[in-house]
Amino acid sequence: MIEVRGLTKQYGAVRAVDDLTFDVEPGKVTGFLGPNGAGKSTTMRMILGLDRPTAGRALVGGRPFARLAEPLHVAGALLDAQTVHPGRSGRDHLRVAARTHGIPVRRVDEVIDSVGLGPAARRRVRGYSLGMKQRLGIATALLGDPAVLLFDEPMNGLDLDGVRWIRRLVRDLADEGRTVLLSSHLMSEMEQTADHLVIIGAGRLIADASMQEVVRGEGARRQVRVRTPSLDQLAGALLRLGLRVHPTDDGDLLVEGATAETVGDVALEAGVAVHRLTEEHDSLEQVYLDLTGDSVQYRVSSAPALAGQVRR
Numbered sequence: 230m231i232e233v234r235g236l237t238k239q240y241g242a243v244r245a246v247d248d249l250t251f252d253v254e255p256g257k258v259t260g261f262l263g264p265n266g267a268g269k270s271t272t273m274r275m276i277l278g279l280d281r282p283t284a285g286r287a288l289v290g291g292r293p294f295a296r297l298a299e300p301l302h303v304a305g306a307l308l309d310a311q312t313v314h315p316g317r318s319g320r321d322h323l324r325v326a327a328r329t330h331g332i333p334v335r336r337v338d339e340v341i342d343s344v345g346l347g348p349a350a351r352r353r354v355r356g357y358s359l360g361m362k363q364r365l366g367i368a369t370a371l372l373g374d375p376a377v378l379l380f381d382e383p384m385n386g387l388d389l390d391g392v393r394w395i396r397r398l399v400r401d402l403a404d405e406g407r408t409v410l411l412s413s414h415l416m417s418e419m420e421q422t423a424d425h426l427v428i429i430g431a432g433r434l435i436a437d438a439s440m441q442e443v444v445r446g447e448g449a450r451r452q453v454r455v456r457t458p459s460l461d462q463l464a465g466a467l468l469r470l471g472l473r474v475h476p477t478d479d480g481d482l483l484v485e486g487a488t489a490e491t492v493g494d495v496a497l498e499a500g501v502a503v504h505r506l507t508e509e510h511d512s513l514e515q516v517y518l519d520l521t522g523d524s525v526q527y528r529v530s531s532a533p534a535l536a537g538q539v540r541r
């Protein structure tokens with residue numbers, strides 16, 4: 230579990246993180262989203278004790294990370310895959326990390342296997358692709374078998390196979406009961422992977438809610454697509470109920486803000502045949518753009534009681 234309370238970071242005139250409060254719970258993949266410069270990396274660095282907060286605190290497993298006796302056993306992180314010594318092999322990098330943290334060296338070969346680094350592990354990091362460096366960074370994070378994992382843009386530089394591998398990995402880690410905080414700019418990936426979302430903008434909390442609540446919750450736009458041979462008749466019946474309808478180029482009717490149930494019932498009452506009836510929701514990408522767009526009036530939620538809400 231990660232607990233963030235009133236976390237704030239001021240860099241000169243820039244307030245990079247502004248009174249953030251949220252929890253990252255075990256057994257879930259929590260997506261951490263925000264536009265460039267929103268403060269995600271700064272928040273992760275403060276959680277890991279790499280930056281000192283100007284105010285507030287972050288606890289990992291109930292304690293500040295910097296005060297943990299065996300930090301790699303509690304939390305593992307991939308922040309910047311480029312920071313590995315280029316002259317060492319991946320395997321040596323992991324062996325050094327294992328030795329300095331009291332982790333048995335046999336664990337090194339286990340994590341090499343689990344991230345699929347295989348024979349490349351014996352080559353110098355200098356020759357690694359970005360994707361291989363990402364795998365090595367993830368191997369380092371997993372080394373201490375920690376209950377908490379933070380991954381900052383782990384899909385960067387990975388090919389489709391790599392992206393699918395990360396998706397499975399974070400799912401498995403969460404299913405094992407671990408706490409997983411994952412930042413990514415790939416909205417479609419996030420939509421498939423995360424169970425919960427923490428969205429920030431300009432250092433402030435915009436949403437702290439389940440994926441369902443964000444994309445399908447109150448305030449989310451939804452519409453029903455209906456196909457009928459009696460389009461005018463159904464449109465008329467829906468309009469009489471005060472619903473907004475739009476015909477599409479391919480001959481369907483879009484009904485705004487309605488459920489499939491309502492549209493089906495209206496069609497039945499009007500004696501109109503229905504050949505297709507589908508509820509459509511905004512994609513995470515659309516919701517995210519709405520939430521973080523310049524026009525959005527950011528409203529700050531610092532009280533834990535407001536968790537589970539999406540501020541639109």
Ligand SMILES: Nc1ncnc2c1ncn2[C@@H]1O[C@H](COP(=O)(O)OP(=O)(O)OP(=O)(O)O)[C@@H](O)[C@H]1O
Pocket residue numbers: 240243244245263264265266267268269270271272
């Ligand atoms: N060491 C620093 N000194 C001064 N300003 C900093 C420092 N680190 C970050 N900032 C500023 O703090 C703000 C938040 O940056 P941060 O890197 O945390 O955002 P981010 O959400 O991770 O962005 P990105 O998605 O681009 O990685 C930005 O305005 C950035 O310029």
